[in-house]
Amino acid sequence: MYVSEDPVFRQKEVLFPDYIPDHLPHREKEIKAISSIINTALKNHSQISNIFIYGPPGTGKTASIKFIFRKLEEETNAFTVYINCFRVNTRMGALYTIIFEFFRKVRPTRRIPSRRGVAYDELYDLLVSELKKTKAFPIICFDEIDHLLPRGSEVLYDLSRLKEGAIPALLIMVTNDQFVFMNVDPRIKSSLRPVEEIPYRAYTLEEMREIIRMRVEFALQKGVVDEEAVEYLAEVACEMGGDVRIARETLLRAGELAKKDGKYRITVEHIKNALAESQFAKTKSMVEQLSSKERKIISLIPENGIFYPEFYELYRKVYPSGVRDRMLRYYLERLVRYGLISMERRGVGGSYFIRLNVPKKLILS
Ligand SMILES: Nc1ncnc2c1ncn2[C@@H]1O[C@H](COP(=O)(O)OP(=O)(O)OP(=O)(O)O)[C@@H](O)[C@H]1O
Ligand SMILES: [Mg+2]
Incomplete structure (x- = not known):
């Protein structure tokens, strides 16, 4: 592991948005539940349940999926597809992402088909025949699924229909909004059954404190952060809905501020100043996308x-x-x-x- 000479940051990447920690404290139960549904399906194709995950921003939904997918790819023959519906919000876009990942991961020696001038149905038939041939088991996550609905929801129906042809596939749907399927066509809703629901709740103050401490330990040099600063950050992050994204962004900014003023200590003041911006962390990540x-x-x-x-x-x-x-x-x-x-x-x-x-x-x- 590379440890830097930086007076404040030991490993700054730990605070970057796409960093997936090796351990997600206080999400062990949820991760175990999701993994066990997936493992059951992998072992027994007649026992496939789709998964619906919902909960407030910054509670570790995306991080959990990425964490689980990394493990699955390492340890099983499942191939995973992660779709961020904020970016890919049409049925064609979603289907093509699956095809793309299939060829990249399952058939790396073959050329990835182009989507130009190919009709949706044709692409779907291609997926069906390839899945049949290779017996690959796709595990597909639709993150921020609200952005796919209702316009792109047909793809969910089409993928659920795979099982009629004895092709296994498991869908994971992730959202902030527990009632996101309320206005979706009942035909599509029922095609998704059975669905296991996994709620993610906001972290408590104690949990938040521990999560922050863990990040502090990996990301920053020893003794850089005042104990009150951690406490203050944990309290604010909890007040703002238990969102770790805010805490993580704040630490990063506060670290930069502490570097700038040359004292190399993160104080409550730094946290306060950093918070002024990082409270918009979720918005910022949306704008960037x-x-x-x-x-x-x-x-x-x-x-x-x-x-x-x-x-x-x-x-x-x-x-x-x-x-x-x-x-x-x-x-x-x-x-x-x-x-x-x-x-x-x-x-x-x-x-x-x-x-x-x-x-x-x-x-x-
Ligand atoms: N239990 C945890 N331990 C360590 N880091 C965490 C934990 N939960 C969340 N995080 C971190 O907080 C940030 C936000 O988490 P994540 O992106 O998973 O939130 P989310 O639930 O998907 O939010 P949204 O609904 O806004 O997409 C990420 O950097 C993630 O690594
Ligand atoms: Mg997310």
Whole structure:
């Protein structure tokens, strides 16, 4: 293991968003439950249950899946597919991701088929025949599944139908919203059965404290963080919904601040200053995942909001070859769904007024 000479950080990567720790304290029970459903399915193809995971932000849902998938790939012949529906939100996109991962992992010597000009049904048939031939068992995670519904939900139905052809497959669906399937076509819902539900709850203060301590121990040099600073951070992170993402981002920023002032100690003050920004950690990670089109659009929205007709003109002026009215509205509606902006009718004529729900500087940086 590389240990740096940095006076504050011992291993800074431990605080980066995509770092998956070797151990997720206080999620052992959930991880065990999920793993055991998967293992049962792997051993006995007639006992496959899909999995539905829900819970508030930053409670370790994505981290658990990545952790479990890493182990599965190392220890079994299952092949895993992780789909972030925030990025891939159509049935075609989802199906192609599965095909892509299949060829990459199960048939590495074959060329990955192109998706250009191929119809969805054709791609589906290809997947069916390849799965039959290779007897591979796909374990597919749809993370942030709310963004796939309802438009892309057909793919769930199609994948559930695999079992009719005696092809095993297990779907894991992850979301913040326990009731995300409420308005989904009952036909699709029932095709997913049986489904095991695994709720993730927010961490308690004690749990949060321990999780933070663990990260501190790996990420920072010994004795860099004041005990009160850890305590304060744990309290705030709990108040803000038990979100570890906030705690992790705050530690990283606070560490940078402690480096800048040259004292190399993280104090409560540093934590407070860092928190001012890291409370938007989830939003920031969403903004970073936006497509470049979406990002261009959201960046044009002024701090004080703007009426739609005016916004359309502004957009066309800045991007003369950009999307047209209907598509622009479509993208704006998506941004509304992400919670990044809101649109409401205002005034007599009833034009839509567009407002940013997040600080402007978060979008520009
Ligand atoms: N028990 C834990 N131990 C250590 N780190 C954790 C734990 N739970 C979460 N984390 C860390 O907190 C951050 C957020 O976790 P994760 O991305 O899994 O949240 P999530 O439940 O998927 O949230 P969202 O619903 O917003 O997607 C990650 O960096 C993750 O590694
Ligand atoms: Mg997540």
